[in-house]
Amino acid sequence: MEGWGQYFQFAEPQWLNLLWATPLFIALYIFNVYRKNESGIQTSSLKNFSGVSPSAKQYMRHSLFGLRVIAVVCLIFAIARPQKKTDTLGVDIVLAMDISASMLATDLKPNRLDAAKTVAIEFIDKHPTDRIGLVIFSGESYTQCPLTNDHTIIKSMFKDIEPGVIEAGTAIGLGLSTAVSRVKDSKAKSKVIILLTDGVNNAGSVSPITAAEIAKVFGVRVYTIGVGTKGMASSPVQIGPGGDYIFDFIPVEIDEEMLTQIAEMTDGEYFRATDNKTLSNIYNKIAKLEKTRFEGQNSEKKEELFLPFSILAFILLMFEFLLRNTIFKSIP
Numbered sequence: 001m002e003g004w005g006q007y008f009q010f011a012e013p014q015w016l017n018l019l020w021a022t023p024l025f026i027a028l029y030i031f032n033v034y035r036k037n038e039s040g041i042q043t044s045s046l047k048n049f050s051g052v053s054p055s056a057k058q059y060m061r062h063s064l065f066g067l068r069v070i071a072v073v074c075l076i077f078a079i080a081r082p083q084k085k086t087d088t089l090g091v092d093i094v095l096a097m098d099i100s101a102s103m104l105a106t107d108l109k110p111n112r113l114d115a116a117k118t119v120a121i122e123f124i125d126k127h128p129t130d131r132i133g134l135v136i137f138s139g140e141s142y143t144q145c146p147l148t149n150d151h152t153i154i155k156s157m158f159k160d161i162e163p164g165v166i167e168a169g170t171a172i173g174l175g176l177s178t179a180v181s182r183v184k185d186s187k188a189k190s191k192v193i194i195l196l197t198d199g200v201n202n203a204g205s206v207s208p209i210t211a212a213e214i215a216k217v218f219g220v221r222v223y224t225i226g227v228g229t230k231g232m233a234s235s236p237v238q239i240g241p242g243g244d245y246i247f248d249f250i251p252v253e254i255d256e257e258m259l260t261q262i263a264e265m266t267d268g269e270y271f272r273a274t275d276n277k278t279l280s281n282i283y284n285k286i287a288k289l290e291k292t293r294f295e296g297q298n299s300e301k302k303e304e305l306f307l308p309f310s311i312l313a314f315i316l317l318m319f320e321f322l323l324r325n326t327i328f329k330s331i332p
Contacts, residue, residue: 009302011081018076022069029065061328067320074313082305091130091290092147092188095120096179098197098227100138100170101163101245105198105228105235107252108276112198112227115276117158123283124151133182136161139169139203141178147186171204172197172255176211176222176262184218191220192290194283195262198227200255212262222266223286224259228252229274 010016097120103113124132133147134154144161145154172195179193193215201208215222233252236245260270269289273279 008305009083011083011302013080015076015080019073022073025072026069033062064320064324064328067316067323071313071316071320074309074316078306078309078313080306082309083302084305090188091127091190091192092133092183092186093127093130093192093194094133094135094147094179094183095123096135096137096141096175096193096195097161098138098170098172098175098199099136099161099163099165100199101168101236101238102170102198103227104163104245105233105252106247107229107233107274108227108279113161113163115279116196116227117161119276119280119283121155121158122280123287124155126287131186131188133179134158135175135179135182136166137171137175137178137204138163139167139171141171141175141204142166143178143182146182167203169203170197170199170201171206172199172201172258173206173208173211174204176208177206177214180211180215180218180220183220184214190290190293191218192268193220193222194225194286195222195259196225196227197259198252198254200253201258208258208262209265212265215262215266220266222262222268223289224263224268224270225273225279225282226254226256226259226270227273227279228254 097116099113103116104111108115128151131147131149132151132154134144134157136142136144145157148154175197176193176195179195183191183193212222229252231252232249234247235250235252237248237250238245254272256270256272262268263270269286271282271285273282
């Protein structure tokens with residue numbers, strides 16, 4: 001079990017040394033009470049005092065001292081400035097996923113698209129504190145889900161992702177620019193796009209390099225992933241304009257040079273996924289890279305907790321003052 005010190009700390013811990021005076025404070029009070037009980041007055045007979053015992057009110061007077069001790073302890077804690085460390089990394093991530101017909105190729109199992117969806121969902125589950133969004137593209141691009149902390153919603157949207165829901169083609173630049181627009185205004189410490197494609201840019205009005213330049217301007221880091229085996233793969237081939245698809249072994253063409261350039265321009269990295277395991281490992285590596293980068297920014301957040309202790313001390317002292325001057329008021 002991790003220690004509480006991993007989550008809580010004191011900014012001014014030297015003030016906690018004052019707590020050592022508390023036992024002395026209590027001992028002095030007990031000594032004074034005992035001394036008062038031992039003192040008395042001279043009388044010829046104790047007959048009139050027989051059977052007399054201290055009232056409940058007399059015992060309750062000691063609660064005033066208890067309230068004061070607790071108030072002092074709260075003040076010491078407040079002065080020591082307790083802080084809570086928050087473990088939220090503050091990373092905003094947009095997944096930009098190619099859903100062109102070629103993503104149905106079966107070199108990844110059961111096909112590239114389903115493999116990419118499965119790994120993406122696993123990635124989301126491993127980032128419970130991050131906001132994540134989803135952009136899909138083929139011949140055009142579409143925001144499937146804006147940045148959100150509700151990971152249940154974004155995971156449910158993967159089931160609706162299929163080739164053919166938007167215009168055919170591979171508009172990598174358009175997909176990247178749409179993803180940038182979703183994250184560019186984020187206040188997060190780290191803004192990331194994971195762009196996954198299996199082809200060459202052949203559609204859209206924005207070039208991939210122009211989109212990368214825009215990402216760089218807004219401080220968005222882009223990790224690019226080329227999906228597909230090296231060589232030939234069983235891929236869908238359309239029979240005539242608007243016709244059905246048949247599967248045939250065709251060469252895998254991925255513009256790795258362009259994807260590498262996008263990643264380098266934005267301080268990201270390019271990866272090649274040739275099978276399911278490699279794809280899963282790539283997402284894990286990206287997660288580790290981002291964690292390392294984020295920790296290097298020394299951006300750990302700390303929440304100040306002195307106010308509750310200060311308020312409690314004030315309430316206790318006020319309560320003790322009221323009781324001392326009302327119920328337990330001494331008559332001269």
